[in-house]
Amino acid sequence: MAIDDRVGQAGSGVRRDLRDALAVLAATPRLLVALDFDGTLAPVVDDPEKARATPEASRAVERLIALADTRVALVSGRALKDLEQVAPFGDEVLLVGSHGIELRLDEADDVLALDADERQQLGVLEQVLDQMAGTLDSVWIEPKPAGFAVHTRLASERHSRVAHLVAINELKAEAPDATVRLGKDVIEFSVRSTTKGEAVEHLRRYTHASAVFYAGDDVTDEDAFVALTADDLGLKSGVGPTAADHRVAGPAEVASVLSLLATLREAHAADAPDTN
Ligand SMILES: [Mg+2]
The missing domain is CATH 3.40.50.1000 (HAD superfamily/HAD-like)
Structure with a gap:
């Protein structure tokens, strides 16, 4: 039919x-x-x-x-x-x-259970992202079970770009094993991939x-x-x-x-x- x-x-x-x-x-x-x-x-x-x-x-x-x-x-x-x-x-x-x-x-x-390595990496992530978010308007950090999300939806174009660059560059140096995901107005960093x-x-x-x-x-x-x-x-x-x-x-x-x-x-x- x-x-x-x-x-x-x-x-x-x-x-x-x-x-x-x-x-x-x-x-x-x-x-x-x-x-x-x-x-x-x-x-x-x-x-x-x-x-x-x-x-x-x-x-x-x-x-x-x-x-x-x-x-x-x-x-x-x-x-x-x-x-x-x-x-x-x-x-x-x-x-x-x-x-x-x-x-x-x-x-x-x-x-979800993080091992010692993952917990240590999570600490580094938190430090770097908190520092960055403190310097930019309307950028906020959301804790996730195995990482953090950096939200830039309400930030100006410029602050949003700065947040992306700083977060990615800093973390490449400080937490090279973290997984980075780019979404719409959000960057996510995770210690488990x-x-x-x-x-x-x-x-x-x-x-x-x-x-x-x-x-x-x-x-x-x-x-x-x-x-x-x-x-x-x-x-x-x-x-x-x-x-x-x-x-x-x-x-x-x-x-x-x-x-x-x-x-x-x-x-x-x-x-x-x-x-x-
Ligand atoms: Mg969706």
């Missing part, structure tokens, strides 16, 4: 090639839907604590959670605790925080997914897009170069895509014989 007959008006705003790709994906035996939060499910706001998924995205996520053989994961640069606050979807959602350093899976997982790509690989194995849907908006999401295979679907939210096969304008459009994916997956589930 044609997709349009099955899902009616749902997803009528979604491009044809993307709709076709979603229809194929929705028929996979075990689906993992892995989603970045900020700039993808939630519009970016000045106060990160106030960020929330759009109502349509939230509804789509809830529908996907309710489906058999379908898992939803949030993959964020935010610390896990922070992610739980802004994205209260309940325990069925798998959570990956700090770009893959922190995980909340179905069972209580190992908490992992990427969203590794996070997606981990989640794929954990959920035994036969295909993965991944959506993200930032530079760090590119690691996840690169980790996708031909059976998966990558969706870039917003502007900027990307390895994703598909792109939409922003969180409102991501929500439409997720709604359509939920509708297609529900239609597939209704057609499939009950194997339980």
Whole structure:
């Protein structure tokens, strides 16, 4: 049956090639839907604590959670605790925080434990970054479980540039093993290295997914897009170069895509014989 007959008006705003790709994906035996939060499910706001998924995205996520053989994961640069606050979807959602350093899976997982070397490096990071932030307006440092984020969203262009240069140069000298990640208005320094790509690989194995849907908006999401295979679907939210096969304008459009994916997956589930 044609997709349009099955899902009616749902997803009528979604491009044809993307709709076709979603229809194929929705028929996979075990689906993992892995989603970045900020700039993808939630519009970016000045106060990160106030960020929330759009109502349509939230509804789509809830529908996907309710489906058999379908898992939803949030993959964020935010610390896990922070992610739980802004994205209260309940325990069925798998959570990956700090770009893959922190995980909340179905069972209580190992908490992040830093070794002596990592703790020492963390101390050096803190010293260097605090000193720098003290000299610049509207640049603030957020502690992360294995590092720090330097936020420059509210800083002037010049102070933001200075913060980037100082932080990167100083730390190259003082803490050469720290991992540096550049995002939108944020630089992250971590004493433990992992990427969203590794996070997606981990989640794929954990959920035994036969295909993965991944959506993200930032530079760090590119690691996840690169980790996708031909059976998966990558969706870039917003502007900027990307390895994703598909792109939409922003969180409102991501929500439409997720709604359509939920509708297609529900239609597939209704057609499939009950194997339980
Ligand atoms: Mg994001």
